[in-house]
Amino acid sequence: MELLKVHGSMNTFFLYEGDDREDFPQLTKRLASLDPEIDGLLTVSPSKRTHAKMRVFNTDGSEASMCGNGLRCVARFVCEREGIEQALIETMKADLAVQKEPEIDAGVEMYGVEISPVSFQLSDLPMAYDQQTEWQQQALPFIDAEIPFTAVAVPNPHLIGIVGKDLQKDPSHQEKWAAYFNGDNPYFSDGVNLSYVTPLKEGIFVRTYERGVGFTDACGTAMTASALVSCLAGIVSFGDVSVYNPGGMVNCSIKSDGGEYQLKLSGNASYLGVYRFDATGDDGNELELIKQTDEQSAYERFIEKISGATAELG
Numbered sequence: 283m284e285l286l287k288v289h290g291s292m293n294t295f296f297l298y299e300g301d302d303r304e305d306f307p308q309l310t311k312r313l314a315s316l317d318p319e320i321d322g323l324l325t326v327s328p329s330k331r332t333h334a335k336m337r338v339f340n341t342d343g344s345e346a347s348m349c350g351n352g353l354r355c356v357a358r359f360v361c362e363r364e365g366i367e368q369a370l371i372e373t374m375k376a377d378l379a380v381q382k383e384p385e386i387d388a389g390v391e392m393y394g395v396e397i398s399p400v401s402f403q404l405s406d407l408p409m410a411y412d413q414q415t416e417w418q419q420q421a422l423p424f425i426d427a428e429i430p431f432t433a434v435a436v437p438n439p440h441l442i443g444i445v446g447k448d449l450q451k452d453p454s455h456q457e458k459w460a461a462y463f464n465g466d467n468p469y470f471s472d473g474v475n476l477s478y479v480t481p482l483k484e485g486i487f488v489r490t491y492e493r494g495v496g497f498t499d500a501c502g503t504a505m506t507a508s509a510l511v512s513c514l515a516g517i518v519s520f521g522d523v524s525v526y527n528p529g530g531m532v533n534c535s536i537k538s539d540g541g542e543y544q545l546k547l548s549g550n551a552s553y554l555g556v557y558r559f560d561a562t563g564d565d566g567n568e569l570e571l572i573k574q575t576d577e578q579s580a581y582e583r584f585i586e587k588i589s590g591a592t593a594e595l596g
């Protein structure tokens with residue numbers, strides 16, 4: 283089969299186009315063992331009611347309900363396939379609007395994607411704690427007495443903590459708790475994506491330990507959820523929020539209308555190359571690069587231009 287290697291903010295995936303298959307979890311685990319750069323598999327298959335259906339599988343084989351960085355890459359793939367600039371993509375919990383946007387920088391394609399539905403109900407993550415129905419900007423005593431955490435589903439599950447530079451620069455605290463939450467624990471029966479957010483002069487910085495993957499360069503749903511939480515906490519204003527991450531920067535548009543939220547994630551959708559995967563491949567070359575693009579150098583020029591924005595983190 284042919285696979286496209288793509289990334290959104292360096293959150294890197296193989297993209298498979300074709301009919302649904304039973305073995306996507308196993309395929310994802312095999313591909314992750316052959317290419318440690320990838321954070322999962324995106325699948326694009328026919329939809330009865332939209333331009334295409336997207337599914338996302340983490341490198342541990344688990345399927346998630348949404349992937350923001352991945353949806354930008356799928357949006358580009360489907361728009362270019364159909365010769366359109368706006369599309370509707372079926373995902374596990376919602377049909378989401380996507381659109382091509384002006385290039386972020388020369389040679390860096392940009393797409394905007396709707397992030398929805400949003401819920402602060404703990405039952406929607408799920409999260410169980412102290413018989414609470416919501417948990418917003420409060421410390422979780424079993425983790426830390428200081429960090430204000432918010433639990434939100436977009437619709438995959440996120441726990442967002444606002445932290446200072448020191449904790450942001452020492453990921454061991456976040457890693458310990460994320461590993462606990464994604465194992466046998468009394469709080470998150472399906473695991474959770476754990477993000478630490480640090481305010482910047484302009485925008486926020488977000489680092490995420492992704493459920494089913496581990497630390498990634500960026501997690502699109504986490505960055506959008508973090509931007510929403512930062513607006514609600516008064517750290518940034520509603521509207522366009524610049525969200526920096528180890529893999530680059532995205533823009534999150536956060537609008538609130540009487541407790542209803544409209545979220546949009548805009549950022550790069552980069553193609554790295556076309557690969558051939560032959561599961562029965564002998565002499566070990568099951569996965570072979572057949573055509574490389576030149577988009578990564580353009581993306582790295584973009585990263586260079588924005589590197590000053592996070593200098594204050596030290």
Ligand SMILES: N[C@H](CCC[C@H](N)C(=O)O)C(=O)O
Nearest residue numbers: 346349350351438501502503
């Ligand atoms: N690890 C996530 C799925 C991938 C989401 C992330 N890559 C994104 O861009 O939103 C989860 O299990 O909910």
